[in-house]
Amino acid sequence: MSEAPAQAWKLFVSYTGEDLAAHAAEVVQAAVAAGWLVEDHSFWPATGHPSVAACLAKVRECHALLLLSAHRKGWVPGEDAGGHDGKSICHLEWDAAAGRPRVGLLADPTAVWGGGADPPDDGLRAEVEATLRGSYFGEDAATVRPLAQAALAGLEQELASRWDVARKHDAARGVLRPPHRKLPAEYPPSYLLRAEFEVVEFHGRVAELDAFEAWCLSGQATGVRLVVGPGGTGKTRLAAELCARLHGHGWIAGFLERELDDDAVERVIAADLPALVVIDYAETRRAEVRRWLNRLGRGDRLNGDVRVLLVAREAGGWWEELRTEEAEYELLLHHDPARLAPLTLDPASRVELFGKALEGFAREVGTPDDPAAARLDADLFADALWVLLAARAALDGRTLDAADDLLRDQIDRESRFWRRSAKEAGLTLTADEQRRAVAAATLAGADSRDDAVALVERLPEFRAGRALPIASWLRRQYPGDGGLGGLQPDLLGEALVARSAAADPDFVPDVVITASDHQVLHALTMLTRSARFHDSSKLALGRLVARSEMALPAMRVAQETGDPIGVLLAEAVAAEAFDETTRSAMLGRLP
Numbered sequence: 001m002s003e004a005p006a007q008a009w010k011l012f013v014s015y016t017g018e019d020l021a022a023h024a025a026e027v028v029q030a031a032v033a034a035g036w037l038v039e040d041h042s043f044w045p046a047t048g049h050p051s052v053a054a055c056l057a058k059v060r061e062c063h064a065l066l067l068l069s070a071h072r073k074g075w076v077p078g079e080d081a082g083g084h085d086g087k088s089i090c091h092l093e094w095d096a097a098a099g100r101p102r103v104g105l106l107a108d109p110t111a112v113w114g115g116g117a118d119p120p121d122d123g124l125r126a127e128v129e130a131t132l133r134g135s136y137f138g139e140d141a142a143t144v145r146p147l148a149q150a151a152l153a154g155l156e157q158e159l160a161s162r163w164d165v166a167r168k169h170d171a172a173r174g175v176l177r178p179p180h181r182k183l184p185a186e187y188p189p190s191y192l193l194r195a196e197f198e199v200v201e202f203h204g205r206v207a208e209l210d211a212f213e214a215w216c217l218s219g220q221a222t223g224v225r226l227v228v229g230p231g232g233t234g235k236t237r238l239a240a241e242l243c244a245r246l247h248g249h250g251w252i253a254g255f256l257e258r259e260l261d262d263d264a265v266e267r268v269i270a271a272d273l274p275a276l277v278v279i280d281y282a283e284t285r286r287a288e289v290r291r292w293l294n295r296l297g298r299g300d301r302l303n304g305d306v307r308v309l310l311v312a313r314e315a316g317g318w319w320e321e322l323r324t325e326e327a328e329y330e331l332l333l334h335h336d337p338a339r340l341a342p343l344t345l346d347p348a349s350r351v352e353l354f355g356k357a358l359e360g361f362a363r364e365v366g367t368p369d370d371p372a373a374a375r376l377d378a379d380l381f382a383d384a385l386w387v388l389l390a391a392r393a394a395l396d397g398r399t400l401d402a403a404d405d406l407l408r409d410q411i412d413r414e415s416r417f418w419r420r421s422a423k424e425a426g427l428t429l430t431a432d433e434q435r436r437a438v439a440a441a442t443l444a445g446a447d448s449r450d451d452a453v454a455l456v457e458r459l460p461e462f463r464a465g466r467a468l469p470i471a472s473w474l475r476r477q478y479p480g481d482g483g484l485g486g487l488q489p490d491l492l493g494e495a496l497v498a499r500s501a502a503a504d505p506d507f508v509p510d511v512v513i514t515a516s517d518h519q520v521l522h523a524l525t526m527l528t529r530s531a532r533f534h535d536s537s538k539l540a541l542g543r544l545v546a547r548s549e550m551a552l553p554a555m556r557v558a559q560e561t562g563d564p565i566g567v568l569l570a571e572a573v574a575a576e577a578f579d580e581t582t583r584s585a586m587l588g589r590l591p
Helices: 017-033 052-060 089-096 122-129 141-172 189-193 206-216 235-247 264-270 286-298 317-325 327-332 347-365 384-395 403-424 431-444 449-457 467-477 490-503 507-512 517-531 535-545 548-561 565-574 580-589
Strands: 010-014 037-040 064-069 102-106 222-228 252-256 275-279 306-312
Touching: 010 017, 010 052, 010 089, 017 037, 017 064, 017 141, 052 089, 064 089, 064 122, 064 141, 089 122, 102 122, 102 141, 189 347, 189 384, 189 403, 206 222, 206 235, 206 306, 222 235, 222 286, 222 327, 235 252, 235 275, 235 306, 264 275, 264 286, 275 286, 286 306, 286 317, 286 327, 317 327, 317 548, 347 384, 384 403, 403 431, 403 467, 403 490, 431 449, 431 467, 431 490, 431 507, 431 517, 449 467, 490 507, 490 517, 490 535, 507 517, 507 535, 517 535, 517 548, 517 565, 535 548, 535 565, 548 565, 548 580
Parallel strands: 010 037, 010 064, 064 102, 222 306, 252 275, 275 306
Antiparallel strands: none
């Protein structure tokens, strides 16, 4: 067990002062004697009732809460004072301590003092019964001290255990990204659609989630699974929900960050806790996948269960090659890929999800007077993402049921945000320049600030010393792993890139041809996925892979991501688009 933090634990003591002041004094004395710092409302200045918000803020500043409840309900703040549901201030304090160690001590229900029942706080007593440690206390204040001492010892043990687990989780911090995040104060509208922000309640996939949880908790020391499915089918959301479930079992669980050093694997292993490592877009991160397979294949010093969940769109040549590279890999990768078919929503489920989405979006952006009605009969609404897009449009009073209209509506909403945020940043950008800048970030990404600046500079309109402030503006809106991300979910980003490619045939080559190796691979992968739905992206991709310098990266992406890039590359070979040196290098890459 790790040592306690340098400061003492801080305890909030909640009680009704009119009948339990003497009992609370006994608790405070016992706590101070045990080394606790104590927050007790008798210490507060005599200014009448402090605001509910101030009381609850003090609860949240403490590590634990101990509540005394007898025969008086005490002060019930009205809604104007911050109360709700007719709950007493003690009940509100108890609720505010949820998630922290908390314990209640109850008076003997057969013994009444302090003026009799006023009336008792029956709702609170019912909740506290579940945490009751020891016997009831009586009218004599001294009867509460031994109960408090036992309760304090239990709270201290629980806190020390949590501290130890937190220390172990800290060892993996920076290696695994938490599955969920809070929305920032300012954010692009597309954030409401992204899995990590949990704006819309998780829907469906219960059977798949249960199956993966059972796999994690099976008791095997190690395990690796691959889950595949088209974009928008909810792979990332499923993995995030699995991480959240495993947190409840005391596991370390999260998404593997990019560009980590060689010690990253050992930092997770050294935490000495069961761990789930999710590697998203695994088909493009084979070096990182190999690193984990090599470590799990060795098996030494694995003191807890370790699971690796690979997430990809397809199990193509990259997967078969990986399985046969090493004997240990074949043993670890013996499971067939779990194919996540599109979540086929029946009419009732579509309406249910639409309602949940409206509720979640309204909670963040406000409730309209008259949201538009749902029209969800089209086949595309069997896929959850399209239902979310329809709900977001409905919140603005529009009923849309065609894919192009839904994508255009969301991108236009994003554009209005760009215009406002660019103005706030002091940038003078036309709507077209804003769109091209975000599309370039989405197409190629960047691993650092310098890479982001160089990316922006490749667009002709930004070469006259304008790149740095524009790159900074982009990074504030779409931060990536140390550099610059892009518009998500993927279907939105792919549509934006397709729109930019259609508007300017030079857009894609301007962004990609002189990019870094990593950016080239990112761009080819993005275009391949976009080309499956957008002709402009397919045309741009065909022109790009016909260039000799793109041939080898295109071969890699074809293996990782699948067609149409493989077909387009074959067409370029048939058309003799490549010089002899390139053709020889391509032959050398063939299995």
